[in-house]
Amino acid sequence: MTVMNGGMNRPVRTLSVFFLVLFLALMANATYLQFVKAKDLNDDARNRRVVQAAFSRQRGAILAGKTAVAHSVPSKDQFKFQRVYPKSKEYAPVTGYFSYYSQTGIEHSQNQVLSGDDSRLFVRRLIDLVNNTDPKGGNVELTIDPAVQDAAFNGFKALGDGVEGAAVAIEPSTGRILAMVSTPSFDPNEMADHDVTASTKAYERLLKDPAQPLLNRAIQTTLPPGSTFKLVTAAAAMEDLGMTPDSMVDGRASLKLPQTSHVLHNENNIPCGGDQVTLTRALDRSCNVAFAGVGLKLTDAQLRKQAEKFGFGQTYLTDLSGQATSRFPTTLSPPLRAQSAIGQYEVAATPLQMAMVSSGIANHGVVMTPYVVDRITSSDLDVLDQTNPTELSTAVSPRTAGMLTQMMTSVVDQGTGTPARIPGVQVAGKTGTAQSTAERPPYAWFTGFAPADNPKIAVAVLVESSNTSRDEIAGGALGGPIAKAMMEAVINP
Amino acid sequence: MSAQTWAREFVHRRRRGAELFLLILSLVVGIGGYAAVGLGVDQQVPAGIVGYGGWLAALIIGAHVVVRMVAPYADPVLLPLVAMLNGLGLAVIHRLDLAAGATQNDGYARQQLIWMTIGVILFAITLVSLRDHRIMQRFTYTCGLGAVVLLLLPMLPGIGKSVNGARIWIHVGSMSFQPGEVAKVLLVITFAGYLVLHRDALALAGRRIAGIDLPRGRDLGPILAMWLISLAILVRQSDLGSSLLFFGLFVIMLYIATERRGWIVVGGGLFLGGALVASRFIPHVTARVDIWLHPFDHYQTATGPHSDQLVESMFGMAWGGLLGRGFGNGSPYRISFANSDFIMGAIGEELGLTTVLAVILCYGLIVERGLRTAIICRDDFGKLLAVGLAASFALQVFVVIGGVTRLIPLTGLTTPFLSYGGSSLVANWVIVALLLRVSDHARRPLPDFSFDPGEATTQMVRLPS
Numbered sequence: 001m002t003v004m005n006g007g008m009n010r011p012v013r014t015l016s017v018f019f020l021v022l023f024l025a026l027m028a029n030a031t032y033l034q035f036v037k038a039k040d041l042n043d044d045a046r047n048r049r050v051v052q053a054a055f056s057r058q059r060g061a062i063l064a065g066k067t068a069v070a071h072s073v074p075s076k077d078q079f080k081f082q083r084v085y086p087k088s089k090e091y092a093p094v095t096g097y098f099s100y101y102s103q104t105g106i107e108h109s110q111n112q113v114l115s116g117d118d119s120r121l122f123v124r125r126l127i128d129l130v131n132n133t134d135p136k137g138g139n140v141e142l143t144i145d146p147a148v149q150d151a152a153f154n155g156f157k158a159l160g161d162g163v164e165g166a167a168v169a170i171e172p173s174t175g176r177i178l179a180m181v182s183t184p185s186f187d188p189n190e191m192a193d194h195d196v197t198a199s200t201k202a203y204e205r206l207l208k209d210p211a212q213p214l215l216n217r218a219i220q221t222t223l224p225p226g227s228t229f230k231l232v233t234a235a236a237a238m239e240d241l242g243m244t245p246d247s248m249v250d251g252r253a254s255l256k257l258p259q260t261s262h263v264l265h266n267e268n269n270i271p272c273g274g275d276q277v278t279l280t281r282a283l284d285r286s287c288n289v290a291f292a293g294v295g296l297k298l299t300d301a302q303l304r305k306q307a308e309k310f311g312f313g314q315t316y317l318t319d320l321s322g323q324a325t326s327r328f329p330t331t332l333s334p335p336l337r338a339q340s341a342i343g344q345y346e347v348a349a350t351p352l353q354m355a356m357v358s359s360g361i362a363n364h365g366v367v368m369t370p371y372v373v374d375r376i377t378s379s380d381l382d383v384l385d386q387t388n389p390t391e392l393s394t395a396v397s398p399r400t401a402g403m404l405t406q407m408m409t410s411v412v413d414q415g416t417g418t419p420a421r422i423p424g425v426q427v428a429g430k431t432g433t434a435q436s437t438a439e440r441p442p443y444a445w446f447t448g449f450a451p452a453d454n455p456k457i458a459v460a461v462l463v464e465s466s467n468t469s470r471d472e473i474a475g476g477a478l479g480g481p482i483a484k485a486m487m488e489a490v491i492n493p
Numbered sequence: 494m495s496a497q498t499w500a501r502e503f504v505h506r507r508r509r510g511a512e513l514f515l516l517i518l519s520l521v522v523g524i525g526g527y528a529a530v531g532l533g534v535d536q537q538v539p540a541g542i543v544g545y546g547g548w549l550a551a552l553i554i555g556a557h558v559v560v561r562m563v564a565p566y567a568d569p570v571l572l573p574l575v576a577m578l579n580g581l582g583l584a585v586i587h588r589l590d591l592a593a594g595a596t597q598n599d600g601y602a603r604q605q606l607i608w609m610t611i612g613v614i615l616f617a618i619t620l621v622s623l624r625d626h627r628i629m630q631r632f633t634y635t636c637g638l639g640a641v642v643l644l645l646l647p648m649l650p651g652i653g654k655s656v657n658g659a660r661i662w663i664h665v666g667s668m669s670f671q672p673g674e675v676a677k678v679l680l681v682i683t684f685a686g687y688l689v690l691h692r693d694a695l696a697l698a699g700r701r702i703a704g705i706d707l708p709r710g711r712d713l714g715p716i717l718a719m720w721l722i723s724l725a726i727l728v729r730q731s732d733l734g735s736s737l738l739f740f741g742l743f744v745i746m747l748y749i750a751t752e753r754r755g756w757i758v759v760g761g762g763l764f765l766g767g768a769l770v771a772s773r774f775i776p777h778v779t780a781r782v783d784i785w786l787h788p789f790d791h792y793q794t795a796t797g798p799h800s801d802q803l804v805e806s807m808f809g810m811a812w813g814g815l816l817g818r819g820f821g822n823g824s825p826y827r828i829s830f831a832n833s834d835f836i837m838g839a840i841g842e843e844l845g846l847t848t849v850l851a852v853i854l855c856y857g858l859i860v861e862r863g864l865r866t867a868i869i870c871r872d873d874f875g876k877l878l879a880v881g882l883a884a885s886f887a888l889q890v891f892v893v894i895g896g897v898t899r900l901i902p903l904t905g906l907t908t909p910f911l912s913y914g915g916s917s918l919v920a921n922w923v924i925v926a927l928l929l930r931v932s933d934h935a936r937r938p939l940p941d942f943s944f945d946p947g948e949a950t951t952q953m954v955r956l957p958s
Binding site for chain 2: 007008009010011012013015016019020022023025026027029030031033034035037038039040041042044046047048049050052053129
């Protein structure tokens with residue numbers, strides 16, 4: 001009896017320990033999978049559950065002022081909610097789209113908030129969990145001023161079909177982006193279609209379009225800034241050479257560049273109004289020879305340093321992905337330096353960057369970091385987070401900023417920038433007409449701010465191509481009215 | 494005589510009231526789960542909840558009454574655990590039915606409820622007809638022969654059929670059946686019967702190498718035969734899971750019977766060798782191992798082995814997180830065969846890690862109750878039988894849940910009581926009946942006068958009337 005009872009019990013106990021280890025391994029592995037590794041697995045791009053759920057969830061709204069530019073409405077099909085963009089094309093460069101397969105723009109960068117997964121929404125999620133209600137996403141309030149955005153969008157619309165261009169407006173004292181328009185644009189509603197086939201088809205059509213409607217030209221394309229870059233050259237001249245608006249510069253019609261046979265001309269090959277003119281007049285008339293001469297007096301390091309202080313070579317916009325870096329070329333021979341000083345050769349800038357040049361001058365030399373997300377609120381509108389303005393850099397001294405403002409005011413009053421004049425308000429500005437290749441029309445630029453004495457808005461407008469004939473393309477004529485309308489939207493609401 | 498003294502001192506109580514209470518809790522899980530599925534998916538309690546709940550309650554209470562009548566001292570925890578798992582499985586299968594567009598009356602859950610009914614009926618028949626488990630010892634070789642025949646059935650042309658790469662099904666008319674599930678029970682009986690007779694020979698002879706008693710060469714015969722049979726199943730039927738289960742069972746029972754770790758060394762070595770060779774040379778196994786090591790490389794690929802099922806299950810479980818998405822809020826239907834092999838993935842997604850751990854714990858408790866029965870069992874055959882049945886549970890659960898959660902390579906086995914599948918469910922109900930029968934014997938107080946405890950109890954019940 002003893003043998004029977006005692007026998008085999010020891011190995012059974014050993015076996016039970018072995019099984020305990022097996023089951024603990026199962027539990028540990030399940031915990032690893034569902035808790036430790038869960039985030040990685042949820043972040044996997046191929047994980048359709050996350051998208052499926054995001055599609056079904058009541059995603060938060062994106063607001064410009066009091067207007068929702070993207071929100072979710074109940075839907076009757078397999079997903080519970082449909083994403084709707086009431087101001088489709090106008091805000092598409094900012095909102096981006098939210099499709100079954102991907103997101104762009106704010107929909108992408110603020111996805112955690114909009115979907116409700118952000119840690120700042122934790123308490124809300126907990127309440128939803130306890131109440132057993134479907135979790136709702138948080139809202140994103142943009143810095144965009146609908147009036148400025150409308151002005152820019154309608155301004156491009158007035159130029160007719162086939163226009164490619166972009167406009168950006170910044171509040172100089174804070175860096176708030178008041179408008180961001182890119183044309184041609186796309187309709188994000190098409191991408192948010194619950195019919196995945198239709199959505200994919202729309203995406204592929206947009207991708208193939210030679211006009212690149214999916215490109216946010218305000219931040220994702222860099223082009224030669226042309227004469228608008230003379231502001232940077234003038235700033236460097238004042239900071240590094242001690243020049244003033246009254247300093248005399250070369251006013252002749254052409255300049256033979258050193259070390260080459262190349263001759264640089266003023267636009268239309270006319271003189272600037274004398275052999276020697278003031279820097280102010282040179283800027284008024286946007287004289288290439290004068291600024292090429294200034295550029296030759298500066299070293300390329302000085303020019304590049306000045307450009308970088310305005311934001312060239314940097315990534316500063318974190319609210320939207322894909323910001324292109326504006327650039328000023330490294331190491332230049334004198335002839336190329338002369339070309340670069342007037343915004344040609346390999347100098348390239350985004351419209352946002354040129355708006356920041358104006359904005360920095362307007363803000364007494366201090367460039368603020370641009371941002372487009374103002375506040376994050378919960379679904380019941382509690383403010384969860386607010387962006388605080390931060391300085392990006394000090395581009396010039398307040399004195400230089402004042403002198404540049406004075407010169408830019410003169411440009412709008414009596415120079416190339418007259419189309420941007422606003423009655424009763426002093427406007428500062430600078431036009432640009434950048435040459436590209438002979439086959440395609442030049443780019444028309446305008447950048448400026450207003451009111452000159454108490455700047456509320458700085459803008460940059462780029463018109464890449466339009467139906468306007470080549471002769472008529474001048475920064476002032478094409479970009480000026482759009483810039484004016486945007487500035488008026490803030491000054492005379 | 495110390496053991497007998499101990500047995501006299503400690504008398505197990507019947508605890509049938511505790512069992513009934515736990516069974517009611519298990520019904521709350523089963524019927525509540527079913528209602529939660531309706532609420533989650535259709536926003537209303539399912540219309541058939543009364544009929545469904547009534548049926549489930551009748552089955553479970555019926556099983557309880559049978560136990561109360563014919564196995565009054567049986568372990569009180571086993572039946573509630575099994576009832577809970579079966580009820581939860583039904584709810585999850587019903588949820589997947591709804592996702593697939595089936596209604597209450599034509600889904601897999603309906604089928605599974607019918608299989609459960611058959612299972613409970615066989616459970617009752619087993620308990621009622623088999624009053625003493627030792628009778629089975631007489632049928633050691635009959636059971637062995639039966640198991641071999643059953644295992645060979647799927648190989649027969651005409652009734653055997655290959656499903657998803659594994660040839661483990663037989664089809665007769667419209668009925669399909671996995672004979673391996675029944676063979677499992679028969680094999681445990683065979684092993685137990687064989688080992689009881691030969692344990693001394695297997696245990697005592699041998700030589701000692703490096704501190705471990707290795708068996709004699711001539712005693713290696715049975716284990717080598719079993720190993721070859723397992724390999725044959727693996728190669729001919731591509732059934733990795735059953736092969737591992739049968740061989741593992743045999744090695745474990747051999748170790749228990751002989752108390753010699755040498756068998757574990759020999760068995761483990763044979764298994765590792767077989768597994769290594771198989772993973773190199775059997776394409777089906779190579780693919781499984783490859784998917785296990787690099788699941789994301791085979792996800793939604795155009796050619797070659799697919800890991801979609803495993804990766805979807807992992808995505809689902811991660812998506813479920815700690816508390817799960819809730820019934821109706823996940824996409825467990827993205828996992829193919831979510832209602833059978835991958836039911837743990839569906840549970841992980843919609844009910845969360847919490848439920849996954851609870852389910853693993855329940856399986857652990859079933860194994861623990863089985864081993865406890867073995868420890869207190871008074872006869873060697875019962876001991877080995879209980880260990881074998883508990884081990885079959887433990888191994889099967891480890892292999893299938895480990896596979897689904899990518900702890901080990903995926904093998905085709907059902908999750909006991911949870912998965913959809915008639916043969917498995919019915920076989921597992923019979924296993925529980927056998928475990929309860931052994932535990933009834935083990936926990937029953939020793940009679941003072943009668944030699945046969947079974948007879949004694951019967952007479953005592955009859956005397957007053």
